[in-house]
Amino acid sequence: MEHVNSYYVATVNPHSSWPPLQDAILCDVCIIGAGFAGLSAALHLTEAGYDVVVLEAAKVGFGASGRSGGQMVNSYSRDVDVIEQRYGQESARLLGSMMFEGAGVIRDRIDRYAIACDYRPGGIFAAQNKRQLNALRAQRKRWQQFGNSELEMLSETGIRREIASERYKGGLLDHRGGHLHPLNLALGEAEAIRRHGGRIYEQSEVISVTYGIPHVIKTARGSVTAKIVIFAGNAYLAPHLEPRLTGNSIPCSSHIVTTEPLSADRALSLLPNNRCVEDVNYLPDYFRLTADNRLLYGGGVVYGAREPGDVAxxxxxxxxxxxxxxxxxxxxxxxxxxxxxxxSRLPQIGRLDNSVFYMQGDSGHGVTLTHLAGKLVREAIGGRPQRFDAFARLPHLPFPGGRRLRVPLTAIGAAWYSLRDRLGV
Structure with a gap:
């Protein structure tokens, strides 16, 4: 499988491809999936001296990692107030202490490995009504309590200086957020893994995993024998491969367009300070400028990952x-x-046993959360599991209705919250 036809593929940096696996090989750690989660874990582990193999069914960054809006959004899809309400003060304290770390990992990778991925700082949460603006004020206060001092409330006048649109009544500017070319980031991280001796195999779909001491991971033309396995397939993990990871989540599709190139003046008339933007609706729209002055605009969710015929x-x-x-x-x-x-809209990070790890379910915050998750898995494998376990203790809740009804019931729930957004209640 090749990358989908996208703006990112059309503007990708020159890069070397990776071969398919055609041998029986050994390693310390085998990672299934070469998206941000798998790449983050692999880079942290290879930097620490582990012998790492990454198996990718298609191409590096084939899934959401190479197709997303490219927005570095801090925190989680449910903020620390919800975490505290559901899981207690200690969980909120531990997860809150990490909620800005993923973006820091990304900036470190860009600087350390000179990854050319069009990084620009600054992300805006845009409110369309008074209720949403009040919620952003409360969010700013919570985030400041957890160490983010780079937050700026925007009045209706202030947001007009950032976004040339009449839709917004104010917003919250997070200077620790930002935006980038996600496919070029993924490919740059893959090259950094290569530099540290890690091996990535593309077009190498895993067809079976036999657990044991050690584990054996088979593809159509080869196999990997590894002491540790990490599942990092996310929405593209084949359901039959590990049903324990696919039963309590739903793959969803989101959609993006990019315009033709605009003049520099016209592009900056839309977003004068080149921030990325997402609204705070239940099903958000998000947009930003690209390096060549296009407007990239995303939004819409299809539950069950069905792709519409005409995204535009x-x-x-x-x-x-x-x-x-x-x-x-x-x-x-x-x-x-x-x-x-x-x-729960919170990530699922944990173990299937002492030497089988998984990272998935970032629920729309994958750019930053995957980079944090890879770091936490490295810590756990290295004997420092405390922060990893803060996520591993979170329960994985089944969707109502089981496999047959989880998609339509989730869509009904989303429609209700979207109606509330439109009514401003």
Whole structure:
């Protein structure tokens, strides 16, 4: 399988491909999946001297990691107040202490390995009504309590200086957020893994995992014998491979378009300070400028990961509602990609046994959370599991209705919350 036709593929950096696995090989750690989660774990582990093999069914960054909006959004899809309410003060304290760390890992990778991925600082949460703006004020207070002092509330006048749109009543600017070219980041991290002696095999779908001491991971033309296995397939993990990881989550598709290139002046008239933006609706829209002055606009969710026939027809009305001044602008690229949703909207990070780990279910915050998760797995494998276990203790809740009804019931629930967003209640 090759990458989908997207803006990111059209503007990818020159890079070397990786061969398929065609031998029986040995290693310390075998990672299944070469998206951000697998790459993050592999890079942390190879830096620490482990012999690491990564098996990828398609290409590095094939899934959400190479197709996303490229926004570095801090925290989790459910903030620390919800975590405290559901799981107690200690869980909130531990998870809160880590919620800005993933973005820091990314910035470190970009600097340390000179990864050219168009990184720009600054992300805005945009409110469309008074209720949402009040929620952002409360969020700012919580985030400050956990050490983020780089937050700025935006009034209606202030957000007009950031976004040339009448839709927003204010917002929260997180200077620790930002945006980037996700596929180029993934490929840059893969090259860093190569530099440290790690091995990545593309077009090497795992067909079976036999647990033991050691474990044996088979592909169509080869096998890996490893002391440790890490599942990092997320929404693209085959359900039959490890049913314990696919039963309590739902793959969902999200959609993105990019316009034709705009003049520099016209692009910056839309977003004068080149921040990325997402609204705070239950099903958010998000947008930013690319390095070559296109507007990239994403949104919409299809539960069950079905891809619509015409992505552009879904997103063009949303884009024009935000920026009516772009009427008549061509859309050059339109694509979909899958992310993995959990019922709690919190990531699923844990162990199947002492030497089998997993990272999945970032629920829309995958760019930053995957980079944190890879670091936590490295800590756990190295004998420091305390922070990893803070996530591993969180319960994995089944979706109502079981496998047959979880998709329609989730869609009904999302429709209810979307109606509340539109009504501002």
């Amino acid at each position: 027809s879904i997103l063009r009305p949303k884009l024009l509602k935000t920026f009516p001044q772009l009427a008549g602008v061509n859309i050059d690229y339109a694509w979909s990609g899958n992310f993995l949703l959990t019922l």
